[in-house]
Amino acid sequence: MDCKQATSLMHEYLDDELFGEEALSLKGHLQECPSCQMHFKELEQTEMMLFATIKRSSFSASDELVDRIMKTIPSQHKQRTWLKWVKRHPALTAAAMFLVVMLFSALSLWNSDDQLVVKGKDLDHVVINGRTVTVPSGSKVAGNLTVENGTAEIYGEVEGNLTVIDGSYFQASTAKILGEVKSIDQALDWIWYRITNTFTEVAYR
């Protein structure tokens, strides 16, 4: 047996994988060869050192590490189930998204209008004072009159419809309104009004 072979057997021995004849032949070689004896001794000591030292020096992670890890985990879990639901119901998700967007846009339109708006074809005789829109007695408004966010006081004559949105109206005994009188102050009514108004506007254009 040469020394190279012996070295390889030494390692096998340290791996607990040297038995029988091979073990005996290594023993024989070690007794004859002082340099291999030295080599083996060093290897054996290294082995012992490694096991002993590494085991003894116990490094431990900081205690808050478990918390830190657990904090990163549940958040992911929630997100994943949420995503799973979305993936499973694409149509419902789309419908829900559409509803949400519609609701928000409608609400924002409704809320943003708190300025006084007066609409009509013939506004020459209309008197506006603060939030009060007055049609004085004796004067005549040709066509429709719409008042948003204000009070309409009618003393004279309106030849079309009178529409009051988010406000109130007062009709004097002298007033004469040829068309309909409509008062709108609920969100749903308002939306309906918007929709029909859009359609009629489109239709008459």
Place this chain on the structure above:
Amino acid sequence: MVDHFDVRLVKLARQGDQESFADLVDLYKDKIFHLAYRMLSNRHEAEDIVQETFLRVYKNWERYDEKQKFSTWLYRIATNLCIDRLRKRKPNYYLDAEMNDQEGLDGYTLIPGDERTPESEYLLTETQQTIHYAIDGLPAKYKSVIILRYLQELSLSEISDVLDMPVTTVKTRLHRGREFLRKKLQHKVL
């Protein structure tokens, strides 16, 4: 005994039981930390590895084969993460080269002191330090085998499972690593 306990915890954690998962983290965090600390010699990085390992476990439960030991799977994830880190760490720039954007600034100024000295973080004897440095100086492929063998006391076949390589390769690496350490320690502690 311990193994049975393990299997039950793993089963529960796999089904989404948070408490069992926390128990598993608690049970294994120090082992993984020790492994990562030996591989990287840096406390912060080692803690990152622990965190990343458990995150991967959580995300990849479906890939875990219950016939395998949980610890083997765990060590495999952790060692792979460590080896990736070591690979990325390889400097691909020269420290002496001046930075392009700022004058008078070179690579040295970016190094936040030497964090890699173990004695600054733990009280170690001189012998322990010498051994620690010797292990630290091992090339990565020997390092992982040596650490799994001496720190986690895994058998050769377990190491081959963790590192996903044939037992013969594990043996060769272990033998070379052992010789390397012997030479390093020869005149210092033996």
